[in-house]
Amino acid sequence: MFTSSEENYLKAIFHLGITSNKGVSTNAIAKSLHTKASSVTDMIKKLADKKVLVYKKYQGVSLTSEGKKTAANIIRKHRLWEVFLVEKLNFNWDEVHDVAEQLEHIKSPKLINEIDALLGFPKYDPHGDPIPDKEGNLDQIEKSLLSTLAINEFGICVGVHDSSSTFLQFLDKQKIALGQEIIVVEKEDFDGSMVVEINKNKISISNKIANNLYIKKSQ
Amino acid sequence: MFTSSEENYLKAIFHLGITSNKGVSTNAIAKSLHTKASSVTDMIKKLADKKVLVYKKYQGVSLTSEGKKTAANIIRKHRLWEVFLVEKLNFNWDEVHDVAEQLEHIKSPKLINEIDALLGFPKYDPHGDPIPDKEGNLDQIEKSLLSTLAINEFGICVGVHDSSSTFLQFLDKQKIALGQEIIVVEKEDFDGSMVVEINKNKISISNKIANNLYIKKSQ
DNA sequence: AAATATTTTTAGTCTTGTCTAAATTTTAAT
DNA sequence: ATTAAAATTTAGACAAGACTAAAAATATTT
Ligand SMILES: [Mn+2]
Ligand SMILES: [Mn+2]
Ligand SMILES: [Mn+2]
Ligand SMILES: [Mn+2]
Secondary structure, eight states, X not given: OOOHHHHHHHHXXXXXXXXXXXXXXXXXXXXXXXXXXXXXXHHHHHHHHTTSEEEOTTSOEXXXXXXXXXXXXXXXXXXXXXXXXXXXHOOOTTTSHHHHHHHTTOXXXXXXXXXXXXXXXXXXXXXXXXXXXXXXXXXXXXOEEGGGOOTTOXXXXXXXXXXXXXXXXXXXXXXXXXXXXXXEEEEOTTTOOEEEEETTEXXXXXXXXXXXXXXXXXX | OOOHHHHHHHHHHHHHHTTOSXXXXXXXXXXXXXXXXXXXXXXXXXXXHTTSEEEOTTSOEEEOHHHXXXXXXXXXXXXXXXXXXXXXXXXXXXXXXXXXXXXXXXXXXHHHHHHHHHTXXXXXXXXXXXXXXXXXXXXXXXXXXXXXXXXXXXEEEEEESOOOHHHHHHHHHTTOOTTOEEEEEEEOTTXXXXXXXXXXXXXXXXXXXXXXXXXXXXX
8 A cells, every 4th residue: 555645656657657667767756756866866766665666876766567456446536526526516626636636546446437427437537638447547638739739730638738727718708619520720930829710709719828738630 | 714623623522512511621521532632632732823723721611713614614514424425325323423534624615515416406415414514514403312202292303412333234124214203012110221213113123222313293 | 948859841863755966877869 | 188167966954743751741540
């Protein structure tokens, strides 16, 4: 068994390791957990003793398969709880993160399996992120940032890169939701801004927004 | 805000203080929390500093109204989660306690209010214990231990005193559930055992059982 | 009332998880 | 190849929450 703190470290390392194939750096973990590098070094040693990651001084860490499985399981719980909060308890997608951050540490296999069943075994969370299965496998849908689409390209909104409540509330205000079709109408080379059509409305999108919205291209 | 540990102490003191009007003793708290008296003394001082209880050395403690309100709120959460687990997630009444023990510490007013609403604002938990309202008021239904009933007295099963899973599973096996009518048919002076009629069956009940099942007498 | 037993508190220690400050190693720049 | 900068680790400290053993206070017997 792992403490909540250990689980948070594993989750952070999992997320950070998913992109690069090199070791995850102490500083990156510290930044992600809003803690100090020295605290990270301490915890890393403990987790290495527990065989969930491999650590070589000054070289960063990488999760063992045991560590990956444990981390994926916490992410599974986090995302299932997020779905539950939105689907069953009238939470908005910008309100779920902090509560899920607590709920993901509840220890009860039956609980999470029943939540999964109650929700009909969802595959994605409210932010479009995939929910790992019980073995920790997590399918990666191919998706592109809106900013990478060319004029006249179109697709479906399938996720957000930034899931801060300010960004999510902004999307709500603009009536942009996951599942909607979006087409690039104009694109400004100068600042990367674009005009898109969504919901039969043409709206202007800044580069920063376009860099945080994932689209599944239609062919 | 209180830590989970502080919340557990407040809850234990609330339960222990409900019967007696004297201060709750250090030893009683230690026993209830499976901890040592010295640990209790430490925590008591901290809680006294936080004004949730009054403490005079060697005299035991009693909760302030602030402390009572906080404790009642944790109990409210515990019992609402228990109802949720049974009503919505197919848990048996003997499986809910440990999970509720974790869930009661989740901090989110919206979460518990939505759970309350989803369940239709229940008044009792699966063990027949009353659920405090948001202000911490907790209505005490008048109920009697089965062991106090005389021959030919009858009533409805409304709660359990012991809610250990062994006892609850025993009741399941005997097909005794809350809400059922029960009549005392025979009573043995020697060992306090009795024969009762429930579900149109006559079954023999030991004194220990009769001392742990609450009945609401029908006049 | 004195002696004994029980309860409670104090003193000192331990673990977990965090921090700051200093030392060390690695990386980047001259 | 040095030197400077950045990243990382070590050393030492602290708070929370628990424990053991010993001291002090209260309660119970005789
Ligand atoms: Mn989240
Ligand atoms: Mn999410
Ligand atoms: Mn319970
Ligand atoms: Mn209960």
